Amino acid sequence: MFFTYLRRELRRRRKAALVVASGLALGIALVIVVTSVSSGMGKAQDKVLQSLYGLGTDMTVTKAAAPAASSSERPRFQFDAREDGDDSEQSSDRVMVQGFQTLAASTVAKVSAQKGVQGAVGGLSLQVLKVSGQFTRGQFQQDGTGGQQGGPGGSGAPQGEVQGGGANFDVNSYSVYGTDVTEPALGPLTSSKITSGRTFRTTETAARVAVADSAYAKEKKLKVGSTVTVKGVKYTVIGVATADSGDAAANLYLPLKQAQTLADAADKVTTIYVQATDSKKIDTVKSAIQKNVSGTTVTTSADLADTVSGSLSTASSLATSVGRWLSIAVLVAAFLVAGLLTSAAVSRRVREFGTLKALGWKSGRVTRQVVGEAMVNGLLGGALGIALGLAGAYAVTAVSPTLQAQLGGGSGGNGGPGGGPGGGFAGPGRQAAAKTLDVALTAPVSVTTVAVAVGLAVAGGLIAGAFGGWRASRLRPADALRRVE
Incomplete structure (x- = not known):
């Protein structure tokens, strides 16, 4: 009886039912789209952060102090004197530690020993300046006097001038990152995918091998088996890596010991990459490291996320604040409209419900029918x-609008939060200037989002039913008799 009467009444009042359902659908669809876009914003930001400091890294540890570079640390280039007429090309490399700030390699063990740390690995970020070119000797040209005029006392040296000659040198800069090959699961190289060749083996701690970033390899026409020379040392390219998003952490990756040798920085690291045992206790781990490992600055992914600006940050703020509040406002309005329409429908059915009560229906039965x-x-x-929400999320994913994430740099070599090399979390090999990364926006719909939508639908029905049920429960059989014509 209940379902028969229910089906008949919904069919008879299908227009009113469609209006109520459409209002609820609009609010629920908006919630799904905004939630999905917000999730996409979070994934886009995570992708940017992972491209900077490596997949699985929860925080970095760097040296706290950041004094200005001394004159002895500034790059100097020396060229040998050549014999007369020797104009062959000369070159000189200067390998510098990014930011000139290092930590003792033993600090890695101290960080690893802290409670809540699952793993820690050190890395050395270097910048290589290569000056190459040649000196050209000038040619002496005599003047027309025949060289007979000279100083007091008689004939002097030939008169004339030197023409031509000079120097022509190019300055190239590229970044090198020394990675601990015994811990391949942490560090900036984990944010890149090996697209050619292979990555380092755990036994290649002192091997003269290198992994090149794909963009740098294309620029320098490098491939697997090619040779690169850094400060007179030849390294064999064993692999080419492509960054998952944004810029790669460095142009070349070398085993950590090789990088330390090149920079004369034995047992030194610039950055320690840390993975926590529990992502919910990152702040606790950060506090423990700062307390127990002196002279360091700890920067978490949340700290870096606060420095991300550009259209990604703007869109994220809009989705979080404006979009969320708009969704709530539309939902509240839809619930109220549904409740009022249901209550109004009950008012128009006074004679119907009064007659049913006169026939023996209890108030509870009438209320259950309305609900x-x-x-x-x-x-x-x-x-x-x-359905509308999924269509909207699919449309956003299909269009994939490109957003820009701008990572502000700082002054000197330690521009980023935490004073890390090349800008803190901004990754080894990066300059202090701001970096702009392009990220495609998606709107993934999770099972949780659909479950929330179903819950909202049930809540909307209950709210509307509460309005109508309360009104129906107050009806009396006498009300029906008064309206009998």
């Missing part, structure tokens, strides 16, 4: 809302 109709309207609105 049942409202629940069906809510579920119908939920189904429509989920």
Whole structure:
């Protein structure tokens, strides 16, 4: 009887039911789209951060102090004197530690020993300046006097001038990162995918091998098996890596010991990459490291996320604040409208419900009938809302609008938060100037989002049913008799 009457009443009042369901559907669809876009923003930001400091890294540890570079640390280039007429090309490399700030390699063990740390690995960020070119000797040209005029006392040296000659030198700069090959799961190289060749083996701690970033390899026409020379040392390229998003952490990756030798920085690191045992206790781990490992600065991914600006940050703020509040406002309005329409429908059915009560229906039965109709309207609105929300999220993913994430640099070599090399979390080999990364926006819909939508649909039906049920429960059989014509 309940379902028969329910089906008949919904069919008879299908226009009113469709209006209620459409209002709920609009609010639910908006919630799904905004939630999905917010999730996409979070994934885009995570992708940017992972491209900077490596997948699985929760925080970095760097040296706290950041004094200005002394004159002895500034690059100096020396060229040998050549014999007369020797104009062959000369070159000189200057390998510098990014930011000139290092930590003792033993600090890695101290960080690893802290409670809540699952793993820690050190790395050395270097910048290589290569000056190459040649000196050209000038040619002496005599003047027309025949060289007979000279100083007091007689004939002097030939008169004339030197023409031509000079120097022509190019300055090239590229970044090198020394990675601990015994810990391949941490560090900036984990944010890149090996697209040619292979990565380092754990036994190649002192091997003269290198992995090149794909963009740098293309520029320098490097491939697997090619040879690169750094400060007179030849390294064999064993692999080419492509960054998952944004810029690579460095142009070349070398085993940590090789990088320390090149920079005369034995047992030194610039950055320690840390992975926590529990992502929910990162702040606790950060406090423990700062307390127990003196002279360091700890920077978490959350700290770096606060420095991300550009259209990604703007869109994220809009989705989080404006979009979320708009969704709530539309939902509240949809619930109120559904409740008022249901209450109004009950008012128009006074004679119907009064007659049913006169025939023996209890108030509870009438109330359940009204609530049942409202629940069906809510579920119908939920189904429509989920369909509209999925269509909207799919449209956003299909269009994939490109957003820009700007990472502000700082002054000197330690521009980023935490004073890390090349800008803290901004990754080894990066300059202090701001970096702009392009990220494609998606709107993934999770099972949780769909579950929330279903819950909202049920809530909308209950709210509307509460309005109508309360009104129906107050009806009396006498009300029906008064309206009998």
